[in-house]
Amino acid sequence: MASDQLFIDFILDQLTPAGPVHAKKMFGEYGLYWDDKIFALVCDNRLYVKPTAAGRAYLQDALTEGAPFPGAKPYFLIEEELDDHRWLQQLVRLTVAELPAPKPKKPKRK
Template identity: 25%
Template sequence: MTSSEDYVTYVMDQARGPWALRQRKMFGDFMVYVNDRPILLLCDDQTFVKIVPQLDGLMKDAACAAPYAGAKKHYILDVDDAEHVRRVLSVLEPITPLPKARKRRT
């Protein structure tokens, strides 16, 4: 099951802040990019963020699960609390690297 367009729109609205947001369909679900950094993974109408030490305080009560079979566990982000979403994004945006450019096949 994939995330619904309504859920993706809702997450994008909740994440609005002083950064550029875009979403891209991938892996059968969606990735949300914050200033071109892949930060939010949307799978089955749930939002996942990578487990990093910098989020220990903010996400201490969050549930953890694998977003898809074979994936590492991630925090499940409560997107109903827009202020919390923005705090998490403000922590993750500076520490998440930009994706490396892929070489094109010729």
């Protein structure tokens, strides 16, 4: 089951006040970006945030891990806290701060 646009819109509404967040469709699902950094995936209407040490410390007892698709590394699965926009925004800020900058894209050949 692919994620629907209503769920993506809800997640973006929850996160947009935190910073420059946007979604890109990828293989029938979505990647969530802060500027050019991908920090989460939305698969089957479930939010998976990239694991970081700061995110793990922040989640503590709320930590649940899951694979967004078969064969993927575990991500933090966020379910119960989706309605708490402040909590979610803080998790995203901590995660993005710890993620490395994206590698520069190579120029296309002419």
